[in-house]
Amino acid sequence: MAEGEKIIKINIEEEMKSAYIDYSMSVIVSRALPDVRDGFKPVHRRVLFGMSELGVTASKPYKKSARIVGEVLGKYHPHGDSSVYFAMVRMAQDWSLRYPLVDGQGNFGSVDGDSPAAMRYTEARLNKIAEETLVDIDKRTVDFQLNFDDSLKEPTVLPTRIPNLLVNGASGIAVGMATNMPPHNLTEIINATVAYIENPEIDIDGLCEYVKAPDFPTGGIIYGYKGVRDAFETGRGKVVVRAKAEVETDSNGREKIVISEIPYLVNKAELIIKIADLVNDKKIEGISNVNDESDRRGMRIVVDLKRDAIANVVLNNLYKFTALQSSFSVNNIALVKGRPELLNLKGMISNFVEHRHDVVVRRTQYELEQAEKRAHILEGLIIASDNIDEVIKIIRAASNPEEARNNLIERFKLSDIQARAIVEMRLRQLTGLEQDKLRNEFDELVKEIAHLKDILSNESLRMEIITEELVEIKAKYGDERKTEIVYSSEEFNPEDFYADDEMIITISHLGYIKRTPLAEFRTQSRGGVGSKGSTTRDQDFIEHIYPATMHNTMLFFTKKGRCFWLKVYEIPEGAKSTKGRAIQNLLNIEGDDQVKAFIKVKKLNEEDYVNSNYIVMGTKKGIIKKSLLADYSRPRVNGVNAITIKEDDELIQARLTNGETEILMATRSGRAIRFNETNIRTIGRTGQGVRGISIDTEVDEVVGMICVNNIQEEDALVVSENGFGKRSKIEDYRITNRGGKGVKTMKITEKTGALISIKNVTDEHDLMIINKSGITIRLAMSELRTMGRATQGVKVINLKKTDQIASVARVPAYKEEVATETEEDQVEGSEGTPEIPTEE
Template sequence: MQEQQERIIKINIEEEMKTAYIDYSMSVIVSRALPDVRDGLKPVHRRVLYGMSNELSLYSDKPYKKSARIVGEVLGKFHPHGDSSVYDAMVRMAQEWSLRYPLVDGQGNFGSIDGDSPAAMRYTEARMKKITDEVMADIEKETVDFTLNFDDTIYEPTVLPTKIPLLLLNGSSGIAVGMATNMPPHNLSDTIDAVNAYIDNPDIEISELIEKIKAPDFPTGGIIYGYEGVREAYETGRGRVVIRSKTDIEHTASGRECIVVTEIPYQVNKAEMIQKIAGMINDKKIEGISYINDESDRNGMRIVIILKHDAVASVVLNTLFKYTQLQSTFSVNNIALVDGRPRSLNLKELVKYFVRHRHDVIVRRTKYDLRKAEERAHILEGLLIAQDNIDEVIRIIRAAKNADEAKTNLIARFQFSDLQAQAIVDMRLRALTGLEHEKLQQEYDELRKMIAHYNELLGSESMQMQLIKDELVEMKERYGDKRRSEIVLTAEEFNPEDFYADEDVVITISHLGYIKRTPLTEYRTQSRGGVGSKGSATRD
């Protein structure tokens, strides 16, 4: 009993609650809920992609593997949490309505925009998308830091060396403790133009960046209604973006008007939205609709809302925008981890931290390439000397009792390094032919050029920045596409003068003070037998 009492340590519960909760919240913030500003990924997504590329080699040109195999790999090596958390993260990376640029190429049932669940992981298969190969490019060249996994047996990357600004392209959302993040996706071509504009002029204003990147670009399309919230989000890191469905007004065979919806706001569940509208029609909360029908198929979305005879389409549509999810708001809150700490970021900061990361990757990659080139050149120097003195080299090797003695004697005779001597001892007989000598000399000359290039690159920051730009332009050419979300200004943001074309007109005033404006283009020369082009038909 005495022993047990000595093992009990008395502490203040208030202090313990405080420290325990702070530790927990920091753990959630740093290693679960928030994306890293550099590669735009949370730990679970990074681990899934690393598991797919490095451990299973599931690049875009390799055959698919079972999702259960991928999830098992990630769980066992890197992510000690539930299998559903890993599979759900992987599924979301494969859904075209969730990510603007999906990173996983899924085969099988990966859910739907109606909220259907994906098939179990034993039925689906996956591999990486082509664009994901660019996210993982050069990871083997010591471009990023690695850290030990949960049981200290394997190394995993702390960040990926991505060639594209993933955080801006795909956005992110997550709820941590005491903070949350909600970042919208963007168009690749626009984003790369903005990043390159920043590289050309690091003092660029946010307003100039906005000219390049314009507005978010959602995978489900839709119409961004109003620009004030977008501008605010880019300047401060917080703002509200209003998204409207894309609608057309058509007529049925019987002549009734109907509203056809072809695109809905981001993150809206189509089936739930239709159900709610139907409920409101039944409860008489929305007047003027006779019925609603979902005619979506593999060619695209099509929701048809057929109106009653006396209903006015524009009035019904505005009511739907007001009371249903045909219009929704995306609350932007740009919070990401910068150097391991959560920060609220504006557009320019998001671009800046990506460029900083990419610059770091390029410098580290060049150092690695330089080291490898120098190591190979060093061995080639030895092989070329050996080929020039081949008779003596053969005599020394034949006279030696074993390989170690041969190495020692070669080093003593020709001042080779240990590596060079080893390479000569390992040399095959075919290396003695004249053709091989020519090949070695050619390879050596190439390497000397590459070494000079790498040294020049490492010595010039402007060359490094130009290389980042060139690689980004290449990404834009390969993966760039058109915007999906249109931008429409709201009534308050319109200038009344914007509604009228800038053209020459004729103003006619009658005796009674009536006034008429006629575009000059409507006055035409009278053709033969014509009745005359009217100038006015109101008063004298």
């Protein structure tokens, strides 16, 4: 130990506490948290200031990144070079910052998580918008402090014109606290700031009219609004962000999910690897391949689906198991007057406005001081120009400049500064033109001084200046939102976004659905099934046509007894000639399930309507069930059980009734039963139902169920698998109690084959018959006469010996074509336009 030194014993616990508190405060104040005024942490502020001092502005050539890092490192930021370089790199990445502040040239990394090239390879300069954060810094608008070695001065904050904390956000982990602020749209933030300046009492609701939600540089979709609202009100909230994905169909008819935007801060390469791992582990079914087809034009991740995959189900699983849906946890902690504080939207805006007000005041004071100094000098020069001969004489008579200044001060009562300016005045300022310039400049300065003093004495004028500067920034750099917002159904009624226009819903035999504006049917003379340009597949045809409005609802019933809902506006829109989308891909139904019945209802929220209508369902084993429509009036994304189906049974039909229809059920063995709907008691949604018709043998089953409203106008049509059919009056079937064996509806023989269908028809219907061999034949009902109930029927279609009928569908009849057609308009088998049924 050296002489005079001594050891002082201290408590290690106290020393650790003290040292750690000092370290914590240093991290909080000088490293991890942004300042609420300019939105920067010290390293970002130093990078921008260093680049400005180095002259690497937007209008100047790029400089090597290593040169910039060296400048910042040596003068202001005595830490590792990587901390400075990576801070600068992040400010240049358009997927990291909503409004990048650095213009980088070279490899600055990628959204796949690739590292940037070494700083010796890349170049950079300030972006134009970054210069707005440094405007007026040389006018004493902000405080400066000594750098780490007291050799230079650096700004404690930047006099930014941009509300950078809100538009670019920030993230950082301090000691015992962290911050995570989302970026926002510049136009929205400036509009809200101007609204706050005009009305400082504005509340969060008022600000939300301008700032809709965060706006991420990678786009995506904000899913649900509650987290956004919480963040705006309290400073904390969870914002759920989804990727933007669409389902496309390739030339082979196979569907694929195309992802064009992903959530903020999600690594694209890791996302694709995660999807591949889930497919390999069989946690997600239905995906055959994943390709990254991104290029300079934008992001494109293609998820190829297997033929039997349901796009909606796969996409929902991707949202559930991968970062295609992720949440951004907002935690708005920033330094306010050197102390960390949790801020809501209004708090951040008010602090920025306060900072801008301080900058405007300090700038005005500086400009006033400079203007008064110049005016003072001009006063002296004008005095000199008015007495130029005498001034020249005094100067010539003086032995040195000091004597000349003193003589001028004594003669004309000037200040030392004025006398110095006169002595140093150039000869060209003695010309008449230059003297006029002096007087004009002085007059302008007098006006400017008065204006600057007015600004300093008038707060409303200062606020006008702040507003004008903000509006100018918005005009220069404002843009459209990148991130869409989907308001969840509990908070917003989606019907508010769709006009209740009239539509025609068409469903094909193979299960393709679309909606077409009714106006398209009214304005065109041709169209419909069979017209030129139709893209329905071979052996497919339009089976169901429903008039509807955009706010109506379609109910879908599957063979497993589940019910699903789609609002009409959720059904894909298509022209008359387009195929539409497969229903399987619009609903979250299981792969081995199948839609068997469709029902269109008007308003599920009208109590009188849902309590005066019923849904009657029939199964293959003869079970029938009747429930109130009200039981199906609360839609769920994954559907609900409409009827409990036994293992060897399945739903074959569902009908909307008024409670008083006549019901007919027919079996393969050629028997049918007729009973009134009033014989079926109404039961709840999960009930199994009651017996509608008794079936004798295990091979026998129900082939169809019809509900007849008008027995005078409608007939019963039955068709057997060998091509025999018969149209009979409903009255020919005597009314019995439900549950019986029924009466003979067709004489079934080896020649006729088993019964396969029963339909209620009029002359306004046609019959579409599809054979197992794939042949489709259309038969007009008006050509088939009515006959007795127990007869064998007539041959409705000639079949080859090995062929049989696969299915029968009732379709609207074709009306005669009124307009003339050219030869190229005609299509084989197309004779007119389908009748559009009227709204009931």
